[in-house]
Amino acid sequence: MKKSVLTRYRVMAYVTGVLLILLCLGMIAKYLLKMDGADDFTRVVSIAHGWLYVIYLVFAFDLGAKAKWPVKKQLWVLLAGTIPTAAFFVERRITPELQARFAQDAPAVAKA
Numbered sequence: 001m002k003k004s005v006l007t008r009y010r011v012m013a014y015v016t017g018v019l020l021i022l023l024c025l026g027m028i029a030k031y032l033l034k035m036d037g038a039d040d041f042t043r044v045v046s047i048a049h050g051w052l053y054v055i056y057l058v059f060a061f062d063l064g065a066k067a068k069w070p071v072k073k074q075l076w077v078l079l080a081g082t083i084p085t086a087a088f089f090v091e092r093r094i095t096p097e098l099q100a101r102f103a104q105d106a107p108a109v110a111k112a
Contacts, residue, residue: 012056017087019049
């Protein structure tokens with residue numbers, strides 16, 4: 001497994017996480033605070049999150065398949081993009097695990 005697979009996942013986890021937080025703030029502004037312009041903001045952010053979440057799903061599934069995760073863990077990572085702030089916590093939890101695996105898989109450098 002390459003580090004680029006983890007990097008792609010991490011980028012999309014942060015992007016979808018930020019968009020989901022912005023969407024929640026937009027919904028609060030729209031429905032609770034009844035702010036003007038919140039409707040347009042939430043429409044744009046929700047469309048962006050929807051499309052980018054699909055990319056997040058592809059990258060997360062690819063990561064899980066290459067890491068050979070059990071189904072339960074894979075679902076946990078896939079669903080993290082739908083719960084505000086969950087993508088951040090899940091990403092922070094799996095990154096050290098996978099980085100340790102990269103360190104074990106790296107070949108030893110020959111000393112001169």
